[in-house]
Amino acid sequence: MSEAQATPARIKRLIVSSLNLDGMRPEMIDDHAPLFGEGLGLDSVDALELVVALEKEFGIKIKSQEIGREVFSSVASLSQYIESRN
Amino acid sequence: MGRMPTTSDSRRVVVTGVGAVCGFGWGVEPLETGLRAGATALLPFSRFDHSRHRTHLAAQVPEPPSGVAASFPAWRRLTQADRFALFAAAEAVSQAGLAAPLGPAAGVFFGSSTGGMFETELFYRELARKGGRPRLSALASQPVSGPGDAVGRHLQVAGPVRTISSACSSATLALGAALDAIRAGEVEVAIAGGSDSLCQLTYAGFNSLRAVAEGPCRPFREGRDGMSIGEGAAVFVLEPLALALQRGALPLAELAGAGSCCDAHHMTAPDPAGEGAAAAVEAALADAGVAAGRVDFVNAHGTGTPLNDAAEWRALERVFGPRGRLLPLTATKGAVGHLLGSAGAIEALATLLCLRAGEVHPTPGDGPVDPALPLALVTGRPLPLRAEVAVSVNLAFGGSNAALVLSRFPAPADRAA
Amino acid sequence: MTGLGTVGAFGCGRQALEAALRSARPALSLVDRSLYHRTGGARRAALACRNLAGWVPPAEARRMSAPSRLAVAAARMALEDAGLGRGWTSPGRPPAETAVVVSTAFGPSSCTEGLLQQIFLDSPESASPFLFTESVANAPAAQIAIATRARGAGITLSQREAGPLLAVGSGAAEIALGRSRRALAGSVEEITPLLHAVLDRFGALARPRGLAEEEQEEVARPFDRRRDGFLAGEGATVLVLEEVGEARRRGARALARVAAWGSAFDSTAAPTGWGEGAAGLAGALVRCLERAGLRPGDVDLIVSGASGSREGDRLEALTLHAAWGEAPLPPVLAPKGVTGEYGGGFLAAALLAVQGVPFGPTAGFAEPDPELRLFPHGGGPLPTPRNTLVTSLAAGGAAAWLVLARPEAA
Numbered sequence: 001m002s003e004a005q006a007t008p009a010r011i012k013r014l015i016v017s018s019l020n021l022d023g024m025r026p027e028m029i030d031d032h033a034p035l036f037g038e039g040l041g042l043d044s045v046d047a048l049e050l051v052v053a054l055e056k057e058f059g060i061k062i063k064s065q066e067i068g069r070e071v072f073s074s075v076a077s078l079s080q081y082i083e084s085r086n
Numbered sequence: 087m088g089r090m091p092t093t094s095d096s097r098r099v100v101v102t103g104v105g106a107v108c109g110f111g112w113g114v115e116p117l118e119t120g121l122r123a124g125a126t127a128l129l130p131f132s133r134f135d136h137s138r139h140r141t142h143l144a145a146q147v148p149e150p151p152s153g154v155a156a157s158f159p160a161w162r163r164l165t166q167a168d169r170f171a172l173f174a175a176a177e178a179v180s181q182a183g184l185a186a187p188l189g190p191a192a193g194v195f196f197g198s199s200t201g202g203m204f205e206t207e208l209f210y211r212e213l214a215r216k217g218g219r220p221r222l223s224a225l226a227s228q229p230v231s232g233p234g235d236a237v238g239r240h241l242q243v244a245g246p247v248r249t250i251s252s253a254c255s256s257a258t259l260a261l262g263a264a265l266d267a268i269r270a271g272e273v274e275v276a277i278a279g280g281s282d283s284l285c286q287l288t289y290a291g292f293n294s295l296r297a298v299a300e301g302p303c304r305p306f307r308e309g310r311d312g313m314s315i316g317e318g319a320a321v322f323v324l325e326p327l328a329l330a331l332q333r334g335a336l337p338l339a340e341l342a343g344a345g346s347c348c349d350a351h352h353m354t355a356p357d358p359a360g361e362g363a364a365a366a367v368e369a370a371l372a373d374a375g376v377a378a379g380r381v382d383f384v385n386a387h388g389t390g391t392p393l394n395d396a397a398e399w400r401a402l403e404r405v406f407g408p409r410g411r412l413l414p415l416t417a418t419k420g421a422v423g424h425l426l427g428s429a430g431a432i433e434a435l436a437t438l439l440c441l442r443a444g445e446v447h448p449t450p451g452d453g454p455v456d457p458a459l460p461l462a463l464v465t466g467r468p469l470p471l472r473a474e475v476a477v478s479v480n481l482a483f484g485g486s487n488a489a490l491v492l493s494r495f496p497a498p499a500d501r502a503a
Numbered sequence: 504m505t506g507l508g509t510v511g512a513f514g515c516g517r518q519a520l521e522a523a524l525r526s527a528r529p530a531l532s533l534v535d536r537s538l539y540h541r542t543g544g545a546r547r548a549a550l551a552c553r554n555l556a557g558w559v560p561p562a563e564a565r566r567m568s569a570p571s572r573l574a575v576a577a578a579r580m581a582l583e584d585a586g587l588g589r590g591w592t593s594p595g596r597p598p599a600e601t602a603v604v605v606s607t608a609f610g611p612s613s614c615t616e617g618l619l620q621q622i623f624l625d626s627p628e629s630a631s632p633f634l635f636t637e638s639v640a641n642a643p644a645a646q647i648a649i650a651t652r653a654r655g656a657g658i659t660l661s662q663r664e665a666g667p668l669l670a671v672g673s674g675a676a677e678i679a680l681g682r683s684r685r686a687l688a689g690s691v692e693e694i695t696p697l698l699h700a701v702l703d704r705f706g707a708l709a710r711p712r713g714l715a716e717e718e719q720e721e722v723a724r725p726f727d728r729r730r731d732g733f734l735a736g737e738g739a740t741v742l743v744l745e746e747v748g749e750a751r752r753r754g755a756r757a758l759a760r761v762a763a764w765g766s767a768f769d770s771t772a773a774p775t776g777w778g779e780g781a782a783g784l785a786g787a788l789v790r791c792l793e794r795a796g797l798r799p800g801d802v803d804l805i806v807s808g809a810s811g812s813r814e815g816d817r818l819e820a821l822t823l824h825a826a827w828g829e830a831p832l833p834p835v836l837a838p839k840g841v842t843g844e845y846g847g848g849f850l851a852a853a854l855l856a857v858q859g860v861p862f863g864p865t866a867g868f869a870e871p872d873p874e875l876r877l878f879p880h881g882g883g884p885l886p887t888p889r890n891t892l893v894t895s896l897a898a899g900g901a902a903a904w905l906v907l908a909r910p911e912a913a
Contacts, residue, residue: 019565020565020566020633021565022561022565023561043352044354044355045295045353045354045566045632045633045636046566046633048294048295048296048632049631049632049633051296052294052628052629052630052631052632055628055629056629064296064311067296136627138626138627138628139627139628140627140628187770190767190783190786190787193768194768198661199639199640206619207619207623210619210620210622210623210624211623213623213624214623214624222539222700222701222704223704223705225697225701226701226705226774226775228609228615228701229608229609229661229663229899230610230640230661231661231662231663231899231901232774232899235774235899235900235901236774238768238770238900238901239770239772239774239900241770242770243768243770244767244768244769244770244780244783244787245766245767245768245787246765246766246767246768247662247766247768247900247901248660248662248665248669248766248901249660249661249662250658250659250660250661251607251610251639251640251641251659251660251661252640252641252644252657252658252659253639253640253641259656259658263673266676266680270676286619286622286623286627287615287618287619287622287635287638289627290618290621290622290627290628290630290635291618291630291632291635291638292635293627293628293630294630294631294632294635295632295635295636346656346657346658347654347655347656348603348645348648348653348654348655348656348657349648349654350648350649350651350652350653350654351649352649353566353636353637353642353645353646353649354636362654365654369682482641483636483639483641484639484641484642484644484645484657485645485648485649485657486641486644486645486648486656486657486658
């Protein structure tokens, strides 16, 4: 399995576990589906919760200015962002 | 002073004493001096190790002047929040010319968001330390009713004592509850205010929301990027005007009205349309019997976060209309930080000091006001203004908005009598 | 009072509470004290039923702490009981007519503890935003306001054991002052193992004693000679309060009328204990009755906040005797042997008592204490009371009372 496949899967697992989405299987989250607003319908506090989980999981520090709509719009964009940090 | 009370005085409630503790020091005087100078008490602090927190500033209360500890029994066993509360209450009661025991005609109405949490955290620090000995007794300080109860005990109050813990509007609501209690005849003296101390729970908590600015907060300024945290207490002695005059007390100002209203919108984000906040201000004005057009300046909640200040500006627009853009506006959080559960009290006190001094204190820091929020922010130096009526606003985390109307005493009608 | 919602160890809703009160048996669960076992000996608490999916759907519950879920469930239960649906559901902005006043002694404990563990055992940067927003004392009240779209005043009180009655008084005041047409007033509490350990460490909790079969479990014994502490209880109780005329106009069924409320402070109390100020408290109690146009002799029933606490029950008995003077007390119910202390269960029990719901014998009471000379209800039917006094004395010195009257005939 390539690195590129592992990151989206890890992110999806984090989304389900850190945001209390019990009953949702990580595989059910589409790579390109919107996470905020519509789609999963997450909000600003969910985003911040996810940031804390991502920082821990990937050992990175995410600056406040980076927590924006584009990076966090989907699992794919998040994955791209995280890979670029490594 | 010396004026005979009239029957129309019966519903009026005045402030006869005030006390404070904040980052500028112990007492009302350091607070007033710091505010007038446009100074800030937001600095690197030492209350706890913040090296692993995301930000590093706070408005920490300095060590008390010598002699303070000795004047309160069991000072060493008191929490920080208790100490701030007791000092401020004692200062206020002394100014009012009252003394313990205050008895059944007196009540305590207090606000706090974390009470003795700082002392509770010592348990967790020990828990984390290798070879540490965490003692469960450290957790006894957790209930937020601690500081209010401590004031009740110290002043030997026998009337109602209660603590409100509604985040950032706690003390504002407490002052409102005190106003209600006096008007209802439930008490003749109300000791009202709030106290909160720095603690890692709130410091890390607000940081987890990425809501804390790296530098001192800059309410309503362009490019503002978050709040700053402070600690301290402020206490008011409130009495019915008739009784205050009867006993020869000197009213410092009048607490003319209070109002509150929930957003019922979101747990952390304010309603961007500012409707709940506007409704709270309007309710306070209605309670005071004062039209919006008579307000001379506003002490805003002004945390310095992009969202809060924008929502608050919307709210002020709704209440004051186009005139809102010209109404002098000040905010204390750039000076003393956000005092959380006691913010409402210290900000009401700042408002009172402006009324008495005939000038509105500036907001510290530089940079232009956010062009998206046209308003008359007072900056640089105090603005000379012989105000008669002012409004102080607080918008809480969780959406509980509250406002107070304070007016100069004697009012024009009193002076004409 | 037009609606009641309550969740506790007894289950969900008034029927469950009625059954528990009739059988006079508390529903206790073991608290996992493995981390904090070196104190006390108390092992059980009245932990709340957590099966709330019917009242709080998973999508909402996802973002709520246990206290918020309990509080929202109780609020919706109360609104439905009052015939008001589950809150404002019409489109558009709800009018700012419903106030929310909630009390809590310790706040959302598991969130606070979880957050502190993250900060101290891991690092401040691992603090969870979700835990923080739910750890503030006013989170449950804010969640009620959002869930039921209540836009009047939103107040959270924290005054330990006196919280529930203070919340009702405060809610009633909002209506009496014409600021709200309706109020959702009540209490919520969560008992975590650590909180249980702290209460135990301070000797506040009843402990299992002796080898006799019936003493293997902790028993809270209100007013009993052998009492040694209370049962920690968690749950939520919310009442719908409405202005009398308003309730009548919409044809609401009234459960009770709030005739008066009052509170006072005993400054001789230590921060975590009770004091010696029975005389002062009795004076305040009598003044509270006067506000309802009553004298002690007019009270048909007392629902006491006595919990089995050595000092608290003592002060309660002394206060009642001081207020009644030479006259005998009316029947006294002490439901905290069943509901436990905290969470407002006893407030719900008081409302049931006002409606003449039969109570069993006072759970835990068997041997009178000669110093207290107080004999709580021994079981058997009681006439439906016209005027009921509900009492609570908090550790730290606060006291709060409510006078409930039978609702007038329509």
